[in-house]
Amino acid sequence: DLAGDRQALLDFLNNITHPRSLAWNASSPICATWSGVTCNRDNTRVTALHLPGASLLGTLPPGTISRISELEILSLRSNGLRGPFPIDFLQLKKLKAITLSNNKFSGPLPSDYTTWMNLTVLDLFGNRFNGSIPSGLANLTGLLSLNLAKNSFSGEIPDLNLPGLRRLNVSNNNLTGSVPKSLKRFGHSSFSGNNLTYDDTSPPVGSPAQKEKEQEEDKHGIYISEPAILGIAITGCFLIFFVIAVLIIICYVKRKKRQETKPETLTPAKANPETLPSEKEVSKSRKEMNIEDMEEKSEFNRIVFFEGSNLAFNLEDLLTSSAEFLGKGTFGMTYKAVLGDAKVIAVKRFKDVSVSRKDFKHQMEIVGNIRHENVAPLRAYVCSKEEKLMVYDYYPTGSLSVLLHGKNGKEDHVPLDWETRLRFLIGLAKGLAHLHTQHKLAHGNIKSSNVFLNSKRYGCISETGLALLTNPVIRADSSARTELRYRAPEAYDTRRSTPESDIYGFGILMLETLSGRSSMDDKKEDIELVVWMNRVLAEQWTGEVFDLELVKTPNIEAKLLQMIDLVQLCTNRVPAKRPEIAKVVEILEEIERE
């Protein structure tokens, strides 16, 4: 019972060296106030103990923690603990995850693990364990993540037939022999820093010859020789010069022709950054039109509605409706507008981006005809010399970005639960699958401020196809870094977006959703979110990647591990190695069903 758990914790505390106080006050309730202690829902038992970096020193007092019989999660990583493997922990039958990484434990591991039938995570990274890796680990049939890296294990790796295992790291030990068949599905990095071979023909894992081969594969997908690169570069330069020369001549001829035939030009309506232009401005800009611009005039008046838009208004209604500025994005400003009949819409005003009207219209016609419950429908558009506007439904719950981080990054939001996060991702993935497969179209601008909840409360993606029209000029402020971090290395210019680069953006967005970190809020260290994640994961399995809000969710560990595996697949630097979106949907739906 809880009193027993409390006594076990006090016995532990009184028998371990801890220069820093753990703030466990014997007279206050342990479930509510003791740091690192988590209880079950009705506060009757302790279920998790998290004491990472708590300055615990020396040997673990036996018969203390092992008395907390309902313990599911135990993290004692990054302390100064030494001595043999705490054998009494094997009595904790409910244990799901145990993390003893970055301590000074030594000696061999026990051989029998039959009591840990629920274990999913075993992390012993960065200790001084030695002897061989016990074959008894094969009894941990529920294991998802095994990290034995950076110890002094020797001998051969046993044939651990664990089909459910998703992450394995035995690197940087003294292991010899060959990688067992059942574990060959893991990458070379799982085994590097040993004297192991993959098979008889390949060089030892982690040897310079093997590393060189792997780097070459990873960098290019295919190997291109230096003379070939030189040849391609020279031909490329020549072609670019040729194209530029032709373009200059065409522009010069066109300009001369125009000067001869058309003495007057249009005065464009002035852009007001805060509101849509007033009626006065609209009529003024019309008066300034001359007869030759009749075509312009009719265009200016024209709103193109798409099927199912169920909207009835003209441009004047739109421009004189009460508008609320929602934000400035990479293509211009977005407003919430309330129409005369109380319908609420979102109007995106394209600004400061050079796209020809022909290209714009062409793209609008493609995007406006896409109908899928996970793609925010484009309801209408306006394309004149003065204005390029797009009309969408207004989503009152706000974007994923607002729900995750609050408005303007303020901590004013209700924490987002696991189900909603997963539904956001599933919906988004399905929307992308529709674009990629049915329309052969990449999105090009996947980011959390472009994902909303549809009527079924699944994600849907907005702003389809815009980034393919123009490479948005990145503003020189902090949000610019966010923009860039969603972009795949090969598609910094969004016009070169492909389904593969969308998958990369999806991976970053997944990571943002799981970690609760926006891709720019790492103020301590200015590193990319994905680099940060890989650094944490390469060293050890820790819950650190995840938003604390998620970790609280019962029975979530295995799902989170599967999700992080998917992030890693999606953010592979080699586009061809990223999964197709259909596969992503399949994995996410499976996680939802579990």
Ligand SMILES: Nc1ncnc2c1ncn2[C@@H]1O[C@H](COP(=O)(O)OP(=O)(O)OP(=O)(O)O)[C@@H](O)[C@H]1O
């Ligand atoms: N249909 C909509 N309903 C509700 N809010 C919206 C809608 N469209 C955009 N917004 C919100 O308005 C704000 C500005 O959006 P906008 O799309 O202009 O910029 P962005 O998403 O930050 O960047 P980008 O232009 O690259 O998409 C964002 O907070 C966005 O979430």
